[in-house]
Amino acid sequence: MIRLTEIKLPLNHAPEDLTSAITTKLKISAEQIATFVMFKRGYDARNKRNIQLIYTLDITLSDNTLTDKLLSQFESDQHVKVTPDTSYKYVGEAPADLTERPIVIGFGPCGLLAGLTLAQMGFKPIIIERGNEVRQRTKDTFGFWRQRKLNTESNVQFGEGGAGTFSDGKLYSQVKDPNHYGRKVMTEFVRAGAPDEILFVSKPHIGTYKLVSMVEKMRAEIIELGGEIRFGTRVDDIHITDNQITGVTLNNGEKLDSNHVVLAVGHSARDTFQMIYDKGIYVEAKPFSIGFRIEHKQSTIDQARFGDNAGNEILGAADYKLVHHCKNGRSVYSFCMCPGGTVVAATSEENRVVTNGMSQYSRNERNANSAIVVGIDPARDYPNHPLAGIDLQRELESLAFELGGRDYNAPAQTIGDFLKGKPDSQLGDVKPSFTPGITLTDLSKALPDFAVEAIREAIPAFNKKIQGFGSDDGLLTGVETRTSSPISIKRNKEFQSINTKGLFPAGEGAGYAGGILSAGIDGIKVAEAVAKSILKLD
Numbered sequence: 001m002i003r004l005t006e007i008k009l010p011l012n013h014a015p016e017d018l019t020s021a022i023t024t025k026l027k028i029s030a031e032q033i034a035t036f037v038m039f040k041r042g043y044d045a046r047n048k049r050n051i052q053l054i055y056t057l058d059i060t061l062s063d064n065t066l067t068d069k070l071l072s073q074f075e076s077d078q079h080v081k082v083t084p085d086t087s088y089k090y091v092g093e094a095p096a097d098l099t100e101r102p103i104v105i106g107f108g109p110c111g112l113l114a115g116l117t118l119a120q121m122g123f124k125p126i127i128i129e130r131g132n133e134v135r136q137r138t139k140d141t142f143g144f145w146r147q148r149k150l151n152t153e154s155n156v157q158f159g160e161g162g163a164g165t166f167s168d169g170k171l172y173s174q175v176k177d178p179n180h181y182g183r184k185v186m187t188e189f190v191r192a193g194a195p196d197e198i199l200f201v202s203k204p205h206i207g208t209y210k211l212v213s214m215v216e217k218m219r220a221e222i223i224e225l226g227g228e229i230r231f232g233t234r235v236d237d238i239h240i241t242d243n244q245i246t247g248v249t250l251n252n253g254e255k256l257d258s259n260h261v262v263l264a265v266g267h268s269a270r271d272t273f274q275m276i277y278d279k280g281i282y283v284e285a286k287p288f289s290i291g292f293r294i295e296h297k298q299s300t301i302d303q304a305r306f307g308d309n310a311g312n313e314i315l316g317a318a319d320y321k322l323v324h325h326c327k328n329g330r331s332v333y334s335f336c337m338c339p340g341g342t343v344v345a346a347t348s349e350e351n352r353v354v355t356n357g358m359s360q361y362s363r364n365e366r367n368a369n370s371a372i373v374v375g376i377d378p379a380r381d382y383p384n385h386p387l388a389g390i391d392l393q394r395e396l397e398s399l400a401f402e403l404g405g406r407d408y409n410a411p412a413q414t415i416g417d418f419l420k421g422k423p424d425s426q427l428g429d430v431k432p433s434f435t436p437g438i439t440l441t442d443l444s445k446a447l448p449d450f451a452v453e454a455i456r457e458a459i460p461a462f463n464k465k466i467q468g469f470g471s472d473d474g475l476l477t478g479v480e481t482r483t484s485s486p487i488s489i490k491r492n493k494e495f496q497s498i499n500t501k502g503l504f505p506a507g508e509g510a511g512y513a514g515g516i517l518s519a520g521i522d523g524i525k526v527a528e529a530v531a532k533s534i535l536k537l538d
C-alpha cells in the first residue's frame with residue numbers, strides 16, 4: 001500500500017475530490033486505484049476563511065507492480081511512502097506451567113493496558129484497584145458532585161478506569177511513538193466500543209459515558225483470559241528483599257507474592273507515594289503546574305476559531321492551545337481543554353477543593369473550559385524534599401476549600417474582576433458549570449503572587465489569539481493543582497525502579513505519561529518489559 005500524507009482539501013469539499021487528489025498527486029487514473037482508506041484527517045484553521053482538511057490516505061493500487069514503480073518514482077517525496085505496518089506484535093507468550101503471576105497496582109489507562117496486554121500474552125495478572133468498579137464509582141462520584149458526600153477511595157481520581165474516566169476523553173498525545181503503541185491503544189478502545197473515527201481523526205475524543213462501558217468490556221476480556229481484578233482493595237505495603245520486590249500487602253492484611261509488580265497508581269495516590277518513599281524506593285520531585293479553570297461560552301471560542309464555519313459537523317466544537325511566556329520568567333499555558341463541557345470537582349481528599357474538566361462525546365454543553373496554569377519547579381518553588389510538591393498541592397487545595405466557604409464550593413471570580421483586582425463580583429453571561437457550586441471571592445488569594453501576576457499578564461495576551469478570551473464575563477474557578485504528578489519514580493531501560501528490581505513504575509503517577517493515550521502506551525511498554533523479564537528475553 002502507498003501512504004500519501006499532507007493531502008489538503010477545502011473544508012466543504014465533495015467526497016470524490018479525494019480520488020481526484022490521489023490521481024493528481026500520483027499522476028495515475030482513477031481506474032488504477034483498487035481502494036483507499038483514510039488513515040488520518042486533521043484540519044488547519046489558522047485562516048478561518050479558508051479552513052483546510054488535511055488527509056493521510058492509504059492507497060491500494062489495482063496492480064502491485066505499479067505500487068513499486070510509483071514508490072521509486074516518488075522516492076524523494078516525503079509525502080509518498082510505503083504504508084508502515086502498525087499491527088501489534090506480542091513480545092512473547094507465558095508458558096502454560098508458569099506459576100508466578102505479575103501484580104498490577106492501579107486500573108487507570110496505564111494499569112488497564114498493562115493488565116490487558118499481559119493477559120493477552122497469557123500471564124494472568126492480578127490487578128489491585130483501590131476504588132470501586134466503574135458503575136458504583138459513577139454513583140460515588142456523582143454523589144459528591146450532587147450531595148457533597150466525598151468517598152475518599154472512590155471518586156474522580158480513584159476507581160475502575162482511573163483518573164480519565166470522567167473526562168473529555170481526549171485521545172491524543174505528543175509522545176514519540178515509533179513502534180505504533182498508540183495504534184494498539186486505539187484499536188483496543190474501538191474493540192471495546194469506542195467509535196471507529198478515533199482511529200482516523202487527528203484529535204479524537206470519546207467523552208465520559210462511552211469510557212464507562214468501554215472500561216467494563218476491557219475488564220471482562222482480562223478476566224476471560226485468566227486475569228483477576230480486585231476492586232475496593234488498596235496496596236498498603238510492598239515487600240523488598242535484597243533490593244528485589246517480593247510482593248505486596250493489601251489493606252485487608254492479605255499478602256500476595258510476586259517478583260514483578262507494576263506500580264500504575266496515578267498522580268493522586270499521595271499515601272502510596274509516601275509509602276514507597278518510606279520503603280527507600282528512589283523518588284525525585286518533578287515540575288508540575290498550578291492555576292485555575294477558565295470558562296467561556298463555547299460559541300465565543302467557536303466564533304473566534306472558525307468564524308462563519310462555526311458549527312460545521314467535521315470541525316465540531318472548537319478547542320484551543322495557548323502559551324505565554326511572562327515577564328517574571330514564568331510560563332502560562334492552557335491545559336486539558338474541554339470543548340462543550342463542564343468544570344468538575346476533582347478532590348480525592350477531605351476538606352480540599354481541586355478543579356478539572358470533562359465533557360460528553362457530543363461536546364454540546366454551553367461552556368468551553370480549560371486549565372490556565374503556571375509551570376512551577378522543585379528548585380524554585382518546593383525545594384528540600386522529594387515529596388514537597390505534594391505539601392504545596394495540599395496547601396493550595398486546603399486554601400481553596402477555605403475560600404470556597406468550607407462546603408466544597410469552589411472559589412471563583414469573573415475574569416474582568418480578577419484582572420482588575422476587584423474582589424467581589426457578580427456573574428455575567430457565563431454561567432458556572434461546576435458542581436456542587438461556586439463562591440464568588442478574590443481569587444488572587446488562592447495562588448502564590450508570582451502565579452497570579454503571570455495569569456494576569458497571560459489572559460490579555462491570549463485574548464489577542466482568541467478574541468473574547470479575556471472578556472469580563474468569563475469565569476475563573478480554582479484551584480487546578482493536579483495537572484501532572486509532583487514526583488517521578490526513576491526507572492532504568494528495563495523499565496524497573498533504579499534501586500528496586502522487579503518494581504515497574506509506570507504511567508502518570510511515576511512521571512511517564514500525561515494523559516489517557518500516553519498512559520495506555522506506557523502500560524503496553526511496561527507489560528512488554530514484565531514479560532521479557534519473566535521470560536528472560538534480551
Ligand code: FAD
Nearest residue numbers: 106108110130162163164167169170235266507508515516
Ligand atoms: P490513573 O488514571 O490516575 O489511575 C491510577 C489508578 O490507581 C487509580 O484508579 C487509583 O484508584 C489506583 N490506585 C492508586 N493508589 C493505589 C493503591 N495503593 N492500591 C491500588 N490502587 C491504587 N487525559 C487525557 O488524555 N484526556 C482527557 O480528556 C483527560 N481529561 C481528564 C479529566 C479529569 C477530570 C481528570 C482527573 C484527568 C483527565 N485526564 C485526561 C488525565 C488522565 O486521566 C490521566 O493522565 C490518566 O488517567 C493517567 O493514567 P494512569 O493509569 O497513569 O493513572
